[in-house]
Amino acid sequence: xxxxxxxxxxxxxxxxxxxxxxxxxxxxxxxxxxxxxxxxxxxxxxxxxxxxxxxxxxxxxxxxxxxxxxxxxxxxxxxxxxxxxxxxxxxxxxxxxxxxxxxxxxxxxxxxxxxxxxxxxxxxxxxxxxxxxxxxxxxxxxxxxxxxxxxxxxxxxxxxxxxxxxxxxxxxxxxxxxxxxxxxxxxxxxxxxxxxxxxxxxxxxxxxxxxxxxxxxxxxxxxxxxxxxxxxxxxxxxxxxxxxxxxxxxxxxxxxxxxxxxxxxxxxxxxxxxxxxxxxxxxxxxxxxxxxxxxxxxxxxxxxxxxxxxxxxxxxxxxxxxxxxxxxxxxxxxxxxxxxxxxxxxxxxxxxxxxxxxxxxxxxxxxxxxxxx
Numbered sequence: 001x002x003x004x005x006x007x008x009x010x011x012x013x014x015x016x017x018x019x020x021x022x023x024x025x026x027x028x029x030x031x032x033x034x035x036x037x038x039x040x041x042x043x044x045x046x047x048x049x050x051x052x053x054x055x056x057x058x059x060x061x062x063x064x065x066x067x068x069x070x071x072x073x074x075x076x077x078x079x080x081x082x083x084x085x086x087x088x089x090x091x092x093x094x095x096x097x098x099x100x101x102x103x104x105x106x107x108x109x110x111x112x113x114x115x116x117x118x119x120x121x122x123x124x125x126x127x128x129x130x131x132x133x134x135x136x137x138x139x140x141x142x143x144x145x146x147x148x149x150x151x152x153x154x155x156x157x158x159x160x161x162x163x164x165x166x167x168x169x170x171x172x173x174x175x176x177x178x179x180x181x182x183x184x185x186x187x188x189x190x191x192x193x194x195x196x197x198x199x200x201x202x203x204x205x206x207x208x209x210x211x212x213x214x215x216x217x218x219x220x221x222x223x224x225x226x227x228x229x230x231x232x233x234x235x236x237x238x239x240x241x242x243x244x245x246x247x248x249x250x251x252x253x254x255x256x257x258x259x260x261x262x263x264x265x266x267x268x269x270x271x272x273x274x275x276x277x278x279x280x281x282x283x284x285x286x287x288x289x290x291x292x293x294x295x296x297x298x299x300x301x302x303x304x305x306x307x308x309x310x311x312x313x314x315x316x317x318x319x320x321x322x323x324x325x326x327x328x329x330x331x332x333x334x335x336x337x338x339x340x341x342x343x344x345x346x347x348x349x350x351x352x353x354x355x356x357x358x359x360x361x362x363x364x365x366x367x368x369x370x371x372x373x
Contacts, residue, residue, distance in 0.1 A: 109239060111160040114169060115142055117218045118162055120357040124253040125231050129242055133158065138355065141330040142166040156180045160234060165189040165215045186234045188227040189217050197282055197300065219352055220286035221261040228253055260358055264291055267365045275372035278317060279326040280336040283352040293368065296322065304335050314342050324371045326350045
């Protein structure tokens with residue numbers, strides 16, 4: 001498998017980093033410049049220009065290359081997630097500390113997000129300095145959601161709307177801006193190169209690109225690092241007096257994401273070649289890509305498979321040994337149950353919009369491990 005880190009102006013390491021060496025890559029990148037480079041390693045793309053960025057310091061170049069040279073001599077890996085997190089915190093100290101908390105009182109920022117997982121991200125970075133409203137409530141489907149009149153009224157109080165690229169935004173973001181012309185709309189998915197959603201039942205079990213980009217970028221911890229940086233930039237520009245506190249919270253959140261990423265990798269360690277799982281609605285593509293899995297979607301673009309497509313899918317599932325079908329509570333499970341019955345398998349709920357975002361990803365990882373083993 002080839003190297004996956006592009007050389008960038010902020011990341012000239014002089015050696016290739018491979019998926020099998022991600023712990024080493026995480027630490028090296030974090031010590032090198034800023035946390036944004038870590039997320040660039042997993043599909044991010046650098047934004048042009050540097051305006052509005054919050055500078056987070058530099059490192060000791062000699063110390064970094066000495067450390068990475070020693071790691072390479074030792075096999076190119078750092079074993080133990082606690083060791084990595086501890087070394088990462090040393091990197092923060094090299095930057096000059098985590099910042100001090102501003103002591104003065106100030107009104108909180110009213111912000112609105114599209115989906116529940118974003119509330120988790122905003123709370124981690126904004127803390128008690130932000131008041132967060134969620135547009136799509138738990139249980140609702142962000143593909144077809146329409147805001148209530150009371151939500152449109154409440155939106156007039158928001159300083160920011162943090163978008164993430166879910167389908168309903170294509171129609172409603174413009175209307176949100178018309179309701180509150182002073183509200184800043186922040187695209188937290190900016191800088192992420194989205195992958196196409198693919199259907200496997202559509203062409204005799206051969207992947208087929210439908211031209212629709214997958215919006216589920218919040219289900220990959222490395223990609224959430226990019227979203228976190230976009231959130232930080234927006235909050236710090238709007239509230240510069242509290243910049244240090246936002247930075248402190250941001251750095252803490254990045255450490256949490258690194259630790260979560262390593263936990264999930266540990267869960268999936270030792271699996272066989274190209275582990276697959278079946279999912280009715282293709283929500284877990286970025287998660288699967290980040291951790292070396294392949295999702296086999298049943299429906300595409302919200303459309304149920306035809307009887308012939310279902311027959312091909314059942315034959316394929318029997319050939320590769322797929323039994324369980326993942327579903328999410330925002331969609332009907334009738335078709336999934338029909339498929340699971342044909343395979344003598346199970347229907348398993350995995351909610352991509354779960355409020356307890358971190359715990360949910362760990363739970364899904366454990367569930368998928370049991371399915372693909």
